[in-house]
Amino acid sequence: MSAPGIVFPFLELLAPQEGDRILEIGTGSGWTTAMLSWAAGPDGITSIEVDERVATQAADNLRAAGYRPNLRIGNGVKGRPRDAPFDRVHVTAGVSHIPMAWIEQTRPGGVIVLPWHAGGLLGHRLRLTVVDGTTAFGRFHGTASYMMLREQRYNSRWSAHHHEEATHSTTRINPRTFWSMEPGAHLMCLALAPRIGWYDTSEDDENSLLLYELDDHTGQGSWAACDHKPGAADAEVAQYGGRRLWDELSSAYLQWASLGSPGYDRFGITVDPTGVHLWLDRPTALTWKVEL
Template identity: 45%
Template sequence: MTADRVEALIREISAFSPAGARVYDAFRAVPRHLFIPPVGLADARDDSTRVIDRDADPQDWMAAVYSDTVVVTQLDDGATDLRAAAGDYTSSASAPSTVADLLHWLAVEPGHRVLEIGTGTGWTAALLSHLAGQDGAVTSIEVDQAVAEQAGKSLAAAGIAPRLVVGDGAHGHQEGAPYDRVHVTCGVRHVPYAWIAQARPGGVIVLPFRPGSGADHALRLTVTPDATAHGRFPGFASYMLMRSQRKLRPRAARRPEDKHWSATLVDPRTVAYAPAGAGLAISAATGLASVYAHDQDEDGPLCRLWLSDPADPYSWGTVEWRPGENEYEVYQVGDRPLWDDVVDAYFRWVSWGEPGPERFGMTVTADGQRIWLDTPEHAI
């Protein structure tokens, strides 16, 4: 029965994933259900989430485990019971298709030494161990002690023995370096240089990149002999942010003079619904983050684009769209003209011919990261 479910899942995701036979052989060798806890949260048919409980409804639990969906395994860093089904998602088992894509781009070969950032349930550490072909080839780091302990139990029960470390994955793990591959299972806005420094020349790093504006992307970097990494965005991957990189929440203005109101002719939906390439360009040019939300108040429905500067929690703003209006209200806190910066970056992207994400890339050095268009010489 389990084998049939695995094969059905492979048939489903192989229709659109670039992953090949070695990745799917790993799926067969390391069944996902061995790493999913008894209680979790999965997608419901009405686009909400539902509680899956192995003891209460084992058929529903197994169906969720072998569907191409995320299973949330922790809320609010463990402070909220999963059965509450409400809170911030802070750990999960990633969707199998996304796992397959990242493993395909990582291209682990037998004998490779692999560093994994974010153990989670332990399933990807097990898949990596199978692909690398030997125990101890994989070092996996998890920041959450309770999550790490449960992953260790699941891996031991499956007879798989990667090296497990509890700590902040942003620092890597120097003891096992140099690594041939670095596999990252949490969203990253700033690529920690430790991963490049601990990879050998020719080493590959695959990570979910969250630029702050627009879509989230997979990023594949290759390390060069001068300890620099270059790469491109081969697809999409959306993961929870690494804990040490979580955005600060916008705060209220401290003084009346910090508040600024204005109006714009630019529909905020032009930015909010822009193609993925625009999000990369805006994030690279401004460093700002944005969130678009539908809302309603006493005046009726509205859509609100929130802007924030992760480097300054007192710098934030909103742009509101309401039906029938010709101008849109801009409210900003702080001295930086956030909306003007975003609009300028958007129309720069338009002037370049509206390039898609496949034309962008990133270079990471000890001094930081920069996104470029077409070649590293054309940094944004």
């Protein structure tokens, strides 16, 4: 179960009301299901859990708390069309691809809240408002890192295979720039440098960033490494594969900077049948399609 301090911001964004029909993706221990039952009434709550053992324990916990919502075992990605339409959808696992089924099963004007993990370890707290059966618009309300939906988990990792064939260059960008960059910059990187994971392995005498393809399940995908020693003018870059991951990531970051380093609150996304589109300020302004 996620800590209350992580859960409550999502529940506040969901803003459940008495009588709402709510779909919850991921019952877990049943704690948030009980909160939703208390706020909206258990008769309107449908909660789906993929793990039968977890679902059984959740049912026991909810009965002990005096609630009997509609609990189902299954794949929450498909939603629950039999109980639709819903006023609210509450997602308790990280999501990269936002299923169209959730939008289709939500009333126009209804709300979907979820941790959006389009790439890497950092997730974003996203609130979507549905406008019709195929389209939703939303903005970001802070960062939130959750365990991913089972079928959307990344199993790739960094591996410096074919290192003798890597290309080498230098950069004036310090790799530590990407350790804790602003969330707005992270969103730009998700859109312009898609499906790239990175993490730092820095030590006292060197700043290092390792990059890899998130959707590589073979261990033979593109990789990059950027290393900077304190006091050096340049950092050393090694890259291998069909994609130049460092070039993509650093270019995305610099494009964010060239736009005036826009803050987190200026970004939003549109989800429609053509995909996910990140936009700056408003949906009709500057947009980038996010390749998931």
